[in-house]
Amino acid sequence: MARHVLSLIRVSGKSQIDRTGIPRQLEDIATICKAENLVVAPGDEYRFEGLSGASVESFPKYREMLSRLSDPRISGIVFSEVSRLFRPEFPDQLSVSKPFRVNGKLMFYADGVLDLRKEKDQGIFYAEAQQAGAHRKRIVKWTHWGKNQRRKEGNCKTDPLPAGVRFVQHPSANPNELPTGHFEYTENAYRIKEAFRLIVAGTSLAETGRKTGFVSHTRKRPNTTLLRLALSSRWWIQEKSSVNLRVGRKMRDDGTLFDGNRIAREDPIIVKAAWKEGEGPLVSREDFLKAQEILNGEKKHWVQSRGEAHSTLEPFLGHGVVYCECGGIMYPKVFKRRHCESLYYLCSKTSPNYHHECKLPIRKHAVVDQEIKKFAMIRLINTNFLKSLEPVQPVIDTGAIEKQLTKLLRQKEAQYRRIGTMRDEDLLMKLIGETETQIETLEKELRNTRQPVTFDPAALRQKYLDFGNIPLPEQKELIRSTFSKITVDAEGSIIGIELRDVPGAWLSVWPEGKPTPPLM
DSSP states (O other): OOEEOEEEEEESSHHHHHTTHHHHHHHHHHHHHHHHTEEOOTTOEEEEESOOTTSGGGOHHHHHHHHGGGOTTOOEEEOSOHHHHOOOSSGGGGGGGHHHHHHTOEEEETTEEEETTSHHHHHHHHHHHHHHHHHHHHHHHHHHHHHHHHHTOTTOOOSOOOTTEEEEEOOOSOTTSOOOEEEEEOTTHHHHHHHHHHHHTTOOHHHHHHHHTOBOTTTOSBOHHHHHHHHTOGGGGTEEEEEEEEEOOEEOTTSOEEOOEEEEEEEEEEEEOOBOTTOOOSSOHHHHHHHHHHHHHTOOOOOOOHHHHHHHHTTOTTTTTEEETTSOBEEEEEEEOSSOEEEEEEEGGGSGGGTSOOSSOEEEHHHHHHHHHHIIIIITTOHHHHHHOOEEOOOOOHHHHHHHHHHHHHHHHHHHHTTTTSSOHHHHHHHHHHHHHHHHHHHHHHHHTTSOOOOOHHHHHHHTTTGGGSOHHHHHHHHHHHEEEEEEOTTSOEEEEEETTSTTOEEOSSOTTSOOOOOO
């Protein structure tokens, strides 16, 4: 008697769709169905084109297929090999196989039939899955190497072309060979040529955009950002360049791929492109370089100069370490008037981003800095006072840290699933490294919560014995190296400190249950 099954066809890239991936799997499935007396009813074939084997669980249609295994009329799923089912990166991804075991369904593939209720078949499945995941990593490595090699060849197209350039593929006798060809300018390139002429002639970027048609479709005004990107491309001097790369690529719920956003590549790859015979550069190299110089000169840099910032922040002794009692860090501010200027600290939680949470955001600079000086010159050299300071282990919300850690681990898994789907694997590996660094930091924080906190009053006193006789820049450096946080109240008085040498704890300036010690 024939058994009803679902069929699974999955390919990761367009090259597999266009060449042998799908036809080969269809042929294998037909052979398996004939040998095992299987029937795939209309609507029971699931075809996933362009879906990575490491991210199958995040695809709704794939989850829908697994949910159908609870139907008693279905005997299992047929596919050509285990790698078509998935390519696991982590052990927890083996949960894909759970519906087969729970519902007693079979896996039919070219090497036989697997029943995950049997211990022997479980071992075979685990080995096949591990091999599929390892093979995927090798494919990613090979693909990345191949793309970098093709970027260095002038007759290959690897990165997206700007509007105005097209790639003409040369006919190839072997369809499995990598396509080669040459590049040509299209009609759209001539408005780029006009834009270069206007920029070099001294026309503004906005006026150039208006005249050449670089306008926003919504506001109907010049789109200078789009024009600047177009003019910065080296294709106009016939150089094949890989200057930008795309980030944030991901699979949408409908199965289409979102290409992400472009950012500048740290080390651009620039080679001479294979152009159409007899077709010269769109603009001369001199005009191109001159236009780049003009565009770079028109950029607005809203950055305060080093000298100006140094002179402005010089008077603020507590810059970077002073916090408001509401919890927000306080930034130095200078309010200049016609004949004078006012210096003060402003709480960060008074910004619109915090919905103006802080009710008393301003502290006078003179009051706060005077309190810090008094604290450093009088209290921090007083032995009785230092002995009264006791490190207090903070009540850390380990649950929140563990929750954030779990989120980062899921994020790391999602990033690993994107291997093979992003154009630039180096960037993806960099993002994975940053996620792993955050995970290590949180794990270290969890470990530190279990370690006792120690405090050396004598060492702290020794640092501040000569505080009043050193220049202000050295005082500021000493304050920053000693304190990670100085909390002040509404009057500007210090109500709590946190030392850098005592990680994970804070020191109460006036411990509960103890009188304030004498200053002398």
